[in-house]
Amino acid sequence: MTCLSKAATIGLKHERKYAIFAAVNSWLKTFAWDFQQLFLFSLRVIRGMVSRKFYISETLEQMYLIGVGSLYLVLLAGAFAGQGFAIAFSNELADFGAKNYLGRIMSIAVVRELGPTLTGLMVAARVSSGITAEIGAMKSSNQLDAMVSFGIDPIQKLAVPRLIALVLMVPALTIACDAIAITGGWIVATLIANMSTAIYWSSMKERLIFGNLFIGLLKPFVFSFFIAFIACYKGFSARGGTKGVGKATTESVVISSITILIVNFFITKLVHSAIRGYL
Amino acid sequence: MIQLENVTFAYDERPILKNVSFSIDETESVVIMGPSGSGKSTILRLIMGLECPQEGKILVDDANICVMNERQKQEVRKRIAMVFQEGALFDSLTVGENVGFYQIEHTRMSRSEIEQNVRQMLGFVGLRADEIIDVLPDQLSGGMRRRVAIGRALLSTNPRVMLYDEPTTGLDPEATEMVLELINKATVERNISTVVVTHQIPDAIALANRFIVIHGGEMVFDGDLDALRVCDEPRVRDFLQPFRESIGKVNQRQFV
Ligand SMILES: Nc1ncnc2c1ncn2[C@@H]1O[C@H](COP(=O)(O)OP(=O)(O)O)[C@@H](O)[C@H]1O
Ligand SMILES: [Mg+2]
Numbered sequence: 210m211t212c213l214s215k216a217a218t219i220g221l222k223h224e225r226k227y228a229i230f231a232a233v234n235s236w237l238k239t240f241a242w243d244f245q246q247l248f249l250f251s252l253r254v255i256r257g258m259v260s261r262k263f264y265i266s267e268t269l270e271q272m273y274l275i276g277v278g279s280l281y282l283v284l285l286a287g288a289f290a291g292q293g294f295a296i297a298f299s300n301e302l303a304d305f306g307a308k309n310y311l312g313r314i315m316s317i318a319v320v321r322e323l324g325p326t327l328t329g330l331m332v333a334a335r336v337s338s339g340i341t342a343e344i345g346a347m348k349s350s351n352q353l354d355a356m357v358s359f360g361i362d363p364i365q366k367l368a369v370p371r372l373i374a375l376v377l378m379v380p381a382l383t384i385a386c387d388a389i390a391i392t393g394g395w396i397v398a399t400l401i402a403n404m405s406t407a408i409y410w411s412s413m414k415e416r417l418i419f420g421n422l423f424i425g426l427l428k429p430f431v432f433s434f435f436i437a438f439i440a441c442y443k444g445f446s447a448r449g450g451t452k453g454v455g456k457a458t459t460e461s462v463v464i465s466s467i468t469i470l471i472v473n474f475f476i477t478k479l480v481h482s483a484i485r486g487y488l
Numbered sequence: 489m490i491q492l493e494n495v496t497f498a499y500d501e502r503p504i505l506k507n508v509s510f511s512i513d514e515t516e517s518v519v520i521m522g523p524s525g526s527g528k529s530t531i532l533r534l535i536m537g538l539e540c541p542q543e544g545k546i547l548v549d550d551a552n553i554c555v556m557n558e559r560q561k562q563e564v565r566k567r568i569a570m571v572f573q574e575g576a577l578f579d580s581l582t583v584g585e586n587v588g589f590y591q592i593e594h595t596r597m598s599r600s601e602i603e604q605n606v607r608q609m610l611g612f613v614g615l616r617a618d619e620i621i622d623v624l625p626d627q628l629s630g631g632m633r634r635r636v637a638i639g640r641a642l643l644s645t646n647p648r649v650m651l652y653d654e655p656t657t658g659l660d661p662e663a664t665e666m667v668l669e670l671i672n673k674a675t676v677e678r679n680i681s682t683v684v685v686t687h688q689i690p691d692a693i694a695l696a697n698r699f700i701v702i703h704g705g706e707m708v709f710d711g712d713l714d715a716l717r718v719c720d721e722p723r724v725r726d727f728l729q730p731f732r733e734s735i736g737k738v739n740q741r742q743f744v
Contacts, residue, residue: 351576354538358570359590359644360562 250445251438254372257365264370271374275336276381283331283382284389290327291390294318295397299404308402312412315394320421322477324387325428329436329469332379334462337440340371341461344444345454353445363445372437379433380426387425420487424480431476432469439465489514489649489681490535490568495544497530504530505541505705514648517675517682519692522702523727528685529573531702532651535683536570537561569647573654575637577625583610583636584621590644605643613639613670631663638670642678649681650674656691668694689731701727 295315302308344367347353353363391413398404443461447454481488491511497504504527512518520528533539534546537553546553548564556564577586588606591597597605607617613635625633634655641650652671656664668691675682684695692699699716701709703723709716719725 347578350574350579351572352578354533354536355570355572355576355578357538358536358565359593360565361593362558 246446247438247442250442251434253364254368254438254441257362257369258372260365262362262365264366267366267370268373271370272378274339275332275371275374276378279332279335279378279382280385282335283328283386286327286331287324287386287388287390288393290323291315291319291393292397294323294390295394296401299397299402303402308404309408309412311394311398311402311404312409312414313416315391316413316416317421319387319390319394320417320425322473323390324383325425325432326469326473327390328379328383328386328429329432329473330466332375332382332432333436333465333469336375337436337443337461337465338458340437340440341444341447341458342454344368344441345447345457348445348447349450349454368437368441368445371441372434375433375437376430379429379436383425383429418487420484423484423487424476427480428473428476431472435468435472436465439468489516489549490683491545491547491550492531492534493545493547495534495541495546497527497534497539497541503705505534505702507544508702508705508707509544510700510707510710512649512681512683515679515681516698517696518684518698518700519696520683520685520700520702521687521689521692521727524687526702527705528687528702529653532570532653532683532685535651536568537564566645567647568649568651569641569644570651571634571637571641571653571655573657575625575633577633577637577640579625582622582624583628586625586636587640587643589640609639609643610636612642614666615639629663631659631666634659634663634667635670638667638674642674646678647680649683652682652684654685654687656686656688664691671695689728703727 295311298314298318299308299311302310302314344353347363347367356363356366394413395406395409398409399406440461443457443464447457449456489512493509495508496506508531510518520531522528530539534541535548535553537546537556540554544554548568551564553561553564577583578589581589584603584606585592587609588602591602591605595602603621606621610617610621615632615635620628620632620636625636628636638650638652638655641647650671655671656667659667671682671684672695674680682696684692686692686695693713697712699709699711699713700707701716701724708721709719709724711719716724716728
């Protein structure tokens with residue numbers, strides 16, 4: 210009796226151990242498979258982009274929806290984040306008697322890091338959820354198949370216009386975000402830190418040099434590809450009705466946000482060493 | 489016209505269809521029946537070339553669609569049109585844009601010419617063009633949506649085969665009657681082949697006199713109503729059990 214139960218416990222222990230391995234294994238497999246599918250999907254979108262058929266009105270519509278639709282959100286986020294940065298920096302700099310450098314620091318922090326990531330995250334939250342939900346709903350109601358059966362490639366008709374719209378609008382939104390965040394810094398500089406407008410702007414402009422602007426625009430350009438690929442892929446591969454579309458939408462936002470932060474780090478790291486002379 | 493030869497199909501290693509073979513002649517009407525999840529929609533998707541079977545062949549006019557590239561499939565799809573379950577209307581486009589979708593995308597016809605065709609087609613499917621042409625699909629009733637979807641498929645390329653996936657599921661008796669009449673009208677007036685998937689036997693009887701029964705991915709019956717009535721294959725009897733009465737009735741009507 211005891212012997213039996215002992216054997217059972219050992220068996221159970223083993224099973225538990227294996228269960229963990231099995232879970233990790235299946236998770237890794239799913240991850241690798243998804244990653245591969247995403248990669249292949251991205252290649253198809255890129256191939257769709259260079260094909261002859263181009264849906265200009267869809268692209269313009271998406272540019273409007275993405276650009277104008279996200280502008281308020283990006284401006285609001287940029288204004289508050291910029292002022293927050295400026296307050297923190299100006300206090301710190303005041304301790305060293307270096308308050309006049311506030312403009313320089315704001316310019317570097319905003320143009321290189323804050324503007325691109327903040328805009329990327331805002332667009333990931335607002336736009337990638339919309340794209341995944343819309344395409345996923347079309348998929349689950351057979352609209353994508355209907356499109357194919359009428360001789361239209363859904364990748365060209367849906368994914369390519371969204372990609373192009375993002376590639377054009379995310380950098381534009383980033384510039385808007387940069388501008389309002391730096392302006393937010395100026396408000397803090399003059400009203401809270403008692404700096405003169407002229408000193409803030411001139412020290413800010415000192416750091417608006419090629420290298421910084423290059424990084425500041427390269428980032429949103431790269432982010433936009435990731436947002437488009439992930440959001441469209443999640444929509445196209447959504448399964449399991451309304452619930453499946455909901456799940457795909459959540460995953461789309463989570464994955465694109467995390468990807469933006471990771472890609473941001475690597476761009477900062479790589480580009481820094483590559484164009485150090487221009488920084 | 490359409491031939492399936494020993495078609496075997498699986499989704500992610502989960503077998504859906506096993507060794508299915510049948511053929512459909514020019515201007516023939518066939519109903520595919522079976523419980524839900526038995527693989528009926530999958531058969532239509534295979535005929536459209538939206539999926540590829542792991543084994544077997546699907547011939548459309550003697551050409552194997554399974555080995556074609558996307559462009560060749562497009563050519564085949566000009567001869568076959570499919571009405572998807574629930575209609576699958578594009579919900580960001582108006583009814584008019586849905587019905588004229590193919591002509592807007594693929595032809596250089598002027599807007600007014602297309603609109604004229606769309607109005608004519610809406611008339612054919614029994615809808616008032618003036619009232620609904622600029623309306624979005626989600627404002628239509630279920631029955632109207634199905635009819636718009638049928639109009640969209642008919643206006644695409646003058647198909648010679650129409651595939652309908654559960655055209656009456658979820659409709660009230662009146663709307664069902666109208667959709668069935670429309671399918672018959674389209675079949676007769678345009679002299680085309682019709683393949684209808686349904687799990688409602690009264691509908692099936694109203695649409696064709698050849699029945700294919702699919703059960704768990706296997707084809708368990710292929711024949712006419714008389715043969716269906718006397719078929720003693722247990723899986724067919726199981727499926728037909730709830731409808732015994734209506735089959736009997738139609739039979740009586742036929743003999744009177
Ligand atoms: N995209 C898919 N991926 C995996 N399984 C699927 C997919 N589509 C359908 N199936 C499965 O295939 C089986 C047959 O589906 P279907 O042909 O739609 O059945 P029916 O139309 O007869 O109700 C079902 O069990 C369904 O769960
Ligand atoms: Mg079905």
